[in-house]
Amino acid sequence: MEDISLVSLALLAGALLATGVVAGIIAGLLGVGGGIVIVPVLYYMFSGLGIDQDVLMHLAVGTSLATILATGTSSARAHWKRGSVDVDLLKSWWWAIALGVIGGATLAGNLSGGALTLIFGVVALVVSANMLLRKEGSAIAEKLPGSPFKELMGLLIGGISVMMGIGGGTLGVPTLTLFSYPIRKAVGTAAAIGLIIAVPGTLMSIYFGWEAEGRPPFSLGYVNLIGFFLIIPASTYAAPLGAKIAHTIAPSKLKLIFALFLGFTGLRMIYDVMM
Template identity: 45%
Template sequence: MPAQPDLILLGALLVGVGLFGGVLSGLLGVGGGIVIVPALYHVFAYLDVDPSIRMHLAVGTSLATIIPTSIRSVRGHYRRGAVDLTLMRQWGIPLAIGVLIGTCLAAFARGRELTMVFAAVALIVALQMVLMRHDWKLRDTIPRGLPGALPPVGIGTLSAMMGIGGGTLAVPTLSMFGVPIHRAVATASGFGLIISVPGAIGFMVAGWANPLLPLPWYLGYVSLLGFVVLVPATLIAVPWGVALAHWLKPRPLRWAFAGFLALTSARMFIDLFA
């Protein structure tokens, strides 16, 4: 482990990551996990954590930090009457099934495979943010039955494997099914809770007896230091992002964030194949 001055620097970096993730969460309606996971990946590299579990720790820690932020977010949206409870009930069970699948896959996957999943999906999301028209729809209503269960299962699976709250994938998906953007963002905040609680517990259990973990800093694949520092910073910054969203133009901000995702994806692909 690094010396005390290095830990102070590490704590400051984690605070910055939490603030940035919180602002983006409130500003663009995406979960902070899409920022926190790659940041933690590099932090754990700095700490010389074994590469085989580095991505597992980044994903597990991110899922744990999403629990309190999701609670705060969904309560705020619910008070404004923006959460679609019917949609929550319709997608809740298949979303949880997807989380279970994704957590099991992540537990047995190598760090390289988890990094590949994150890099590929981050690149797709970046392209979607830049290229897809916001008024484009696949259909006007959300499908029911088996076809309607497939999207939430897929979102839950990928979100658990990537350490994100689901908003990054759920909001554009719901928009394609004709759900108004504000209702999609509000309801997706509730999905974050469905994803993060079982996902974080699963990563704790999966890494519980791993001898590569540098105890006592980790609870399974969840970094206690990362959780303690990131959560307050993220909670503080979410309202800042919400306030900024009311007076900044969203299009250039989406492009800037898409550029950040593309660069993050490229860096991960370089690490994989260099």
């Protein structure tokens, strides 16, 4: 997409606006947010626009991380005001998560687009299986393990999340609840973890993609600025519609829908890479 035309710009803007709307509806419907919805939608939107496969997934991940800077800040602030952020845990865990982010972002910057897509697909399948098979309220321990296992978990959460372009909720919430964290505390703390992931993750996406070829117009490294400025307001506007629909569907069915959405997305991405 090196030859920029008004038509290509209009198609790009329209696709990214649609991404925000779809992501907002799904986020409101299923009670999730951030990259776990935005990345796969961006992936297929960019693919449909003919963007180079070498940078396709990197762009989806980088742009998603940038949107989390805005949405994650709002979410973390709201949870902070409600007292649902475990500050003590963050003080002891933030450096391990940040180190994992730096390592994961460095690895992602040197991986092929296919490898990055494969990672997202596999982890999406694991998360989907966890949602389908894990019993409500089940836990493996009454509290998080001590060092060095707690730090290792932080490294993995940060590293895997940044490679997938997601915030702290997808991996952080199930991890914390496995160790008997109350769900609201887990969600609030995970929102704050999302910022620890998104800030260095976005900066490193810009750095590693600075001279990459095949990017769409108005891209700052692997962060597409048109996507950043269109997805945030569109998803914010569309989320209440999804939430309204959610009130007409049983929570168990919503969980099933999201698990199936993730499972299908993961399988499709793996298929795209293998074929």
